[in-house]
Amino acid sequence: MALIAGIDVGGTRVKSMLSDPDGSVLLSHSASTPARPGAGVVDVIADTVAALLESARAEGIDGVLAAVGAVVPGLVDEATGSATWSANLGWRDLPLRQRLQERFDVPVATGHDVRAGLLAEFHHGAAQGAPDALFVALGTGIASALLAGGRVVAGSEWTGEVGHVIVERDGPVCGCGRHGCLEAVASAAALGRAWRHLGREGDAETLCRAVEDGDPEAIRIWQGAIDHLVQVIAPVCAAAGTRLLLIGGGLALAGTTLLDPLRDGLVHAIGHERVTVTQAALGDRAAALGATLLALEATA
Template sequence: MTAPTRSGGPISTGCVLAVDVGGTTMKGSLFDEDGRIRHTVVVPSRADADRDPVDAVRALCRRLRDDALALDAPPVGIAVVTPGIVDEAAGIVRYASNIRFRDVPLRALVRDDLGLPVAIGHDARAAGVAEAVAGAARGLDNFLLLPLGTGIAATVVVHGEPVPGATSSAGEVGHMPVYPGGEPCPCGQRGCLEVYASAGGLARRYARLGGTPELDSRAIAAATATDPLARSVWDTATHALGTALATLTLTLDPARIVLGGGLAEAGPQLFDPVRDALRSALAWRAAPEVLPSAFGAVAAQVGAAVLARRAAGLAVPEGWAAPVSEPVAG
């Protein structure tokens, strides 16, 4: 990315920084007072053997702060969200295998580096915060958000608050067994939802059953009309997801279920069979609405920006950072 440039006076007061640490890339953005992204930096998150992955995150935070100052937009707070087991209250990432974090006091490290108020959060729970403030769950106190990406984690919102759980690991629904005794999962269990219905799992399963290894989930979705294996893998994925949503519905009684991540971009091809499977698994009660995320791939970043504003003591009005145009339900 090219260096930022200045044009005129400050972008605004009340700017915040938001960093989303993923399994393959880290994305950092500068949000202005109105919740609009003014600058973004994307770097690889897979650190090589000679570089500490924690140093890579800290370096991105410093770079983003410096870019904001160059744009005459001094930030008032920052939030970093990661996958894994995240203790938000303590500001510690307890464990995140994809980014090689274990017991990392990330809030203290970033605060020492930047001298700003810092929030640390879980990426899926942050995405849920974004949807609650200005997205597909706006105005709801009880809902679920499932980003369908490399893996599957859920944001469980009850009485308006994301639920972290007793060990800060609530929402690991990707490891819910949907086919007991089924195919092995890297976690050590068998039949996990993530094996069948995550974007990464779907592509791996297609290749393992004899399909072209290079095809990702989008390509597999596009091939379902002509490729019987793609059709079979896709049907298994949507049925597994609908079954899991039925279990979550009976357990938590959400007013709405929001699906995000790359797989949700398939639109009606995903949503129609998932809704059908959910309805068919619920004999005595109505199924909740199942809608696409309003923010898509940037939901976790928007949620991180909300957390950063709160850490800085700034208000977050309802609708802050809302998408310019609302998505149409699949």
């Protein structure tokens, strides 16, 4: 049987899976991402594929590797297969697809983790059959991907980088070095920081529970973040005519406490009711499933 490897190199975990040519997952792995691997990410991916094949043999799965798909965060140029920049993982201008292709004598596909996640949501998840959707991942950072006319938009390596749009002049400092980026005020990490800044304990999840308990200070922080999200998301939805907003990442676990006021804000901002806001369905498996789909496309 032909085996398809899908690898998602995340900021903290490398998630990987081996699938059959129909895209059915045969086995999956998760391991810690080495600290700032830089160009060594090529070795990380090659070792991960080797470990998957080893597990397959151990489980009596008879097959040969037919394609590899690998997705990474940061700036990715899909046209050239270059991983342009990742602040957290420490690479710059890495010709990822080329380097991986030198390691494997099967087709290799590379991509961006959030765009791959949306591709998976389109095929198997919450955007199934939708002609248009915006996927916004709210985790340590904020990134987005846009589906338009049934295709995931990949214009340049800057596509989807909504997290670094400035929404608050002189706001909190962002990982990019500027002040008041959306990511610095409305990511799960930023909400946790704002909460602790008030002398409270915990993280965004604790804050969310305080919102549900009616804590006025918690509600002020929460609603402020939602207003900033709307400020950035609404123009994208208006320009692209997007009627489905998928929220992923850790903050999506807040459920209706986040999704309902976010939808209210969006409806108000864009001036019509034809917008649905929902939680992404595939959770932290989305990007590895998307990498698998990219690998399958590469074999077609």
